[in-house]
Amino acid sequence: MRKALSTSLALAAVTALVVAVSANGRSTTATAATGIPGCAKDKLGLLDKAGMLTIGADNPAFHPWFGGDEKTKPWKFSDPYSGKGYESAVAYAVAKQLGFSKEQVKWAVTPFNNSFRPGKKSFDFYITQVSYSPQRAKAVDFSKGYYFVNQSIVGRKGKPIASVRSINGLRKYTLGAQVGTTSYDFIVKQIRPASSPKVYDTNDAAVQALKNGRIDGLVVDLPTAFYVAAVQVPDGRVVGQFRARGARERFGLVLPKGSKLTACANRALDRLWANGTIKNLQRIWLAHATGAPVLK
Amino acid sequence: MTARVSRETRAVAIALLSTAVLAAAIVVVATRSPGWGAFRAYFLDWAIYRDSFPEILHAFWLNVKLFLVAEVIILPAALFLAVLRSLPGPVFFPIRALAIAYADLFRGVPTILVISILGFGMPALGLSWLPQSEFFWAVVALVLVYTAYVSEVYRSGIDSVHASQDAAARSLGLSHGQSLRLVVLPQAVRRVIPPLLNDFIGLQKDTALVGTLGVVEAFKQAQIDQSATFNGTPYLVAATLFVLITIPLARFVDWLVARDKKRQQAGRAA
Structure with a gap:
């Protein structure tokens, strides 16, 4: 009995809240699809x-x-x-x-x-x-x-890599990725560059390497690439993205x-x-x- | 004679038995632990071990090159530093002070920091005449750190040669330099060969820290394989390689120490 009472009280409170929220003109999704x-x-x-x-x-x-x-x-x-x-x-x-x-x-x-x-x-x-x-x-x-997700590559404006338009064209550059990412796999298996790629422990280390020219291109997922190019590397540029072969990542x-x-x-x-x-x-x-x- | 043989047999039997008991205890504790299944799946996956071995072995070649190149520079550089530190007289105070400051600094700063600061910092200076390669800066960092350690080893060796040796050499008319080169150092270096090799083993292991610069050495390759598979077995592969290369050296050091001891005891008996 007591339980039933408290339940209905709670229900009343929730209803009141919903009414208040809707009356506010705010989102009504607060009650939608709970559970x-x-x-x-x-x-x-x-x-x-x-x-x-x-x-x-x-x-x-x-x-x-x-x-x-x-x-x-x-x-x-x-x-x-x-x-x-x-x-x-x-x-x-x-x-x-x-x-x-x-x-x-x-x-x-x-x-x-x-x-x-x-x-x-x-x-x-x-x-x-x-x-x-x-x-x-x-x-x-x-x-x-x-x-x-699509993998993509960030380079720096004005550098030769910035004008590359094919995966083949990337092979002669030194590329880098962050350890633990599928980006590294992509470099090794799909791009297959001539010189061995660099692998960094952190995003910061990878970005630093791109900034000071230790690597020509940084392979990351596309949204991250735009962030790196817009914020982390002042002269950064998203050179391009790659379409996955086979199942999409x-x-x-x-x-x-x-x-x-x-x-x-x-x-x-x-x-x-x-x-x-x-x-x-x-x-x-x-x-x-x-x-x-x-x-x- | 027979009493001695039976005593030896008994000692061997006890050693074998206690080893077996210890091993059994470890196996029982490990395999009975609640997470043993997960542990085995994570660290002891034979298929992953086999698959990742060639790549990690290939990457390990970089570690080998690193410690070989570094050691060749460290051994003479550290000896030079130790000699500087043992220069007598007030004139050489600044040199002694610098040598001490150097040893203090590079023994104090963690190796991984020296590697990171040099490896990321130097190329960031943007000086075109400075070498840019990670390998170069990794070697520089390892040489700086290990020269500091190894110079202390040499110094203890030099200090262990009794002052009367130097005094005797000088009384024969040898200069300080000659006495050092012909009398003190030959004895000092021979005495410190075991600790020198010990530091060499330390150097071999510390090459694993170089991966932080982005170059793919054994540990970094293991990390790559681990994150690709979400399985820790590749670390075991890297560990195997490091152990394989250090064990022969460790046994060699043991043998040297044992031989030295025998010689000294023989000398005392004579």
Whole structure:
């Protein structure tokens, strides 16, 4: 009896809130699509005992994947809690589909290497531009893709590489990539340059190498390329992008192997693709990152 | 005679038994641990080991070149530094002070920082006459750091030669330089060969730090393979290669030490 009473009270409160929100003329999506059948929060095997959703991301969190000003410690450079930037926005959209409010989400700093090491994970899912591969999927669960990615190459204006128009034309240059990225694979397997490519531990080291001429071109995913060229390297230029051969490369959420959350995250992503949220978020956060010549 | 043989047999048996017990204990603890399956899948994947071996071996060649080139420079440079530090008299104070400052600085700064600062910093200066190659700056960094260590080894060797040796040489009319070259150093260097080789092994391992500059050496190649497969077995491949190259050297050092000991004891008996 008591329980029923409190439930109806809560319902009344929610209704009042919804009315208030709609009356405000603000978004009414606050109540839309909370929860997916078979994905009750207590069935997801969440890390946090208090029922928060823990999302992992690497620090610093780079644009355009994460946005907002530095605010929440220890995040550097941007703030995943902001909901700004493509991956932050997608993560919150997935959380909302699963019935988590913005306040019920917490972010855990997780270096890329720790996202797939064996043992207990520090997150429910991890989102930092991790590309799916069948090999990798033996170690962790991958969700469906939330972004289909093209590799691309950044050079510097006025340098010979800036006018290259084909993959063949890139072979004679010294190229670099960040370790742990599929960009390195792309250099080795698709471009096959004459001199061995350089591999850097961090984005910063790779950008530094491009700036001081140790490498002629930096291979990164296309949205990152636009950010590198616009902000990190003053005379940077996106030389071109590459069309994948075979299956398209995709970024997926990383989950612990056998996670109960995987199927539910997939259903949340299915909904977000179907209702246009993903397309919309890509338009908001990645719109500038499309127009680069395709190198073949 | 028979008593001695049985004592030896017993010692061998005890050694074998205690080794077997220890090994069994480790195996039991490891395989019974809750995460053993995950551990084995992550670090002991034979197919990945086999697949990544050729590439990592190829990259390891860079490590070999690095430590060989560096060691050839370090051995004489460190000896020179040690000699500078042992120069007598107040005139040479500034040289001694500089040598001490150098050794203090480069023994104090972590090797990976020296490599990063030189490797990223020097090309960033934009001076066209400065060498740009990562290999060059990696060798410079390793030489700077290890010369500081190795000079201390030489110095301890020089200090261990009794002052009466030098005094005797000088009384025969040899100059300081001659005494050093003909009397002190030959004895000093022979005494410090084991610790010199020890530092050489340290140098071999520290070549793995050079990957931070972007060049693909064994550790970096292992990292690449690890992130491509999300499996840690490639690290085991790199570890195998480093161990394979250091073990013979380590055993050689042991042998040298044992031989020296035997000689000294024989000398005492005579």
